[in-house]
Amino acid sequence: MTTTLHPTAKAYHNDETTNAYVKGRPTVSMESLEYLIQELNLNKNSRVLDLASGTGKFTKLLGEKFNKVEAIEPSPQFREACKNELEIIKNTKNPELEYSVLEGLSTNIPKQDSSFDVVFVSQAFHWFANIESITEISRVLVKGGALVMLWAKIDEQDPISKSIMFQGEKYHDEFTPQYRFGTWQEVFDKMKEKKFEPINLNSIVDPNLKQKSFTFDQETNKELLTCLAMSISFISLLPQEKKDQLIEKIEKILESNPISSNGKILI
Known part of the structure; x- marks a missing residue:
């Protein structure tokens, strides 16, 4: 059984990367969560878990909509940031919120059977x-x-975002998993082909995926885009010299484009 953290994910176990993640990473739209609440017939008292909660970018949205939110995250720095986000939500938007942020992995969730909806x-x-x-x-x-x-x-499709992503991807090590590669879907394909016997697929999540997309704008600027780049796992592990080179390239991209050369932009 895979019970260890991916080596590159250990990049998230430090304060510098955590701070960059908090500042620069985009959130998920509240519209998407509201859609899921309706689609899954959830309510304020539904039992929800945010697995690999990170710094709480999505967890805090859960805190607005549910009265009991639990989160699992292996990074102690990320757990602390997540707790801070949930405490803010409790104090400002949902005083009935009860939450816990626990250490754990996707292969070792410290909760009892049938704990969550x-x-x-x-x-x-x-x-x-x-x-x-x-x-x-x-x-x-x-x-x-x-x-x-x-x-x-x-x-x-946005030229600024595309240029910045192109510069960042030059540092990808081909070892770190990424959503855009699509390989994460293979486990569901194998489940449908019943390649994991003797696992009881009748008691496991449905491998037939459903997809829904939402479009939303998020305001950002040079500082935040730099933080976004520095929060990417394989980039945060680079020597400082290479980080500085990437930051310089990002700044030149933004300064050379009339849309972004003068302050705030949308991504």
């Missing part, structure tokens, strides 16, 4: 797209419960 995974499933994780997620879900995977994707 839905397990959310935002921006993270590609890190642990394997049958061991699916089996563990199924264990903590009630029968008929849902696994929901979300990703916030930058518009690659």
Whole structure:
């Protein structure tokens, strides 16, 4: 069984990367969560888990809509940031919120069987797209419960975003999993082909995926886009010299484009 953290994911176990993640990473639209609440017949008292919650970008939206939110995250720095987000929501938007943020992995969720009506995974499933994780997620879900995977994707048709992504991808190590590669879907294909016997597929999440996309704008600027780049796992592990080179390239892209040379832009 895969019970260890992916080596590149250990990049998220430090304060510098955590701060960059908090500042620069986009959130997920509230519209998408409201759609899921209706689609899955959820309510304020539904039992929800945010698996691999990160710094709480999506968890805080759950905190607005549900009275009890639990989160699992291996990085202690990310867990602390997630707790801070949920505490803010409790103090400002949902005083009835009860929450916990626990250490754990997708293959080792420290909760009892049938604990949740839905397990959310935002921006993270590609890190642990394997049958061991699916089996563990199924264990903590009630029968008929849902696994929901979300990703916030930058518009690659936008010339500024495309140029910045192109510069960042030059540093990809071909070892770090990414959503855009699509390989995370292979585990579901194998489930449908019943390549994981003798696992009881009748008691596991439905491998027939449904997809829904939402478009939303997020305001950003040079500082935040730089933080976004520095929050990417394989980039955060680079020597400082290479980080500085990438930051310089990003700044030149923004300064040379009339849309972005003068402050705030949308991505």
